[in-house]
Amino acid sequence: MRVGYVVISRDGPWSSKSPLVCGSGMYTHAICVSVEPFVCVSEEGDMMWSCLTQSNYVGLCQAHPKATKAAFARYERETGKRPTQGEEVGRDQK
Numbered sequence: 001m002r003v004g005y006v007v008i009s010r011d012g013p014w015s016s017k018s019p020l021v022c023g024s025g026m027y028t029h030a031i032c033v034s035v036e037p038f039v040c041v042s043e044e045g046d047m048m049w050s051c052l053t054q055s056n057y058v059g060l061c062q063a064h065p066k067a068t069k070a071a072f073a074r075y076e077r078e079t080g081k082r083p084t085q086g087e088e089v090g091r092d093q094k
Helices: 065-079
Strands: 005-009 030-035 038-041 057-062
Touching (some): 038 065
């Protein structure tokens, strides 16, 4: 899994076990913006999840540049850090 990848829950995008939820609904996927610590942001940048267990997620593919831009902007606003595009999880953590 890499920063900028679309991720989904290993239990499936509509699983009740998936923590990609908020008060107004459930998200089927998110964008990985940090691998250490593991942080994901919604495609529109309106939600951010930081208390996730990385092994519960699967990285699918590189996100669309528009989604990546919104997700990265949210992460930078919240943390003051800029995501490193392409940063990868160590081989033992994949």
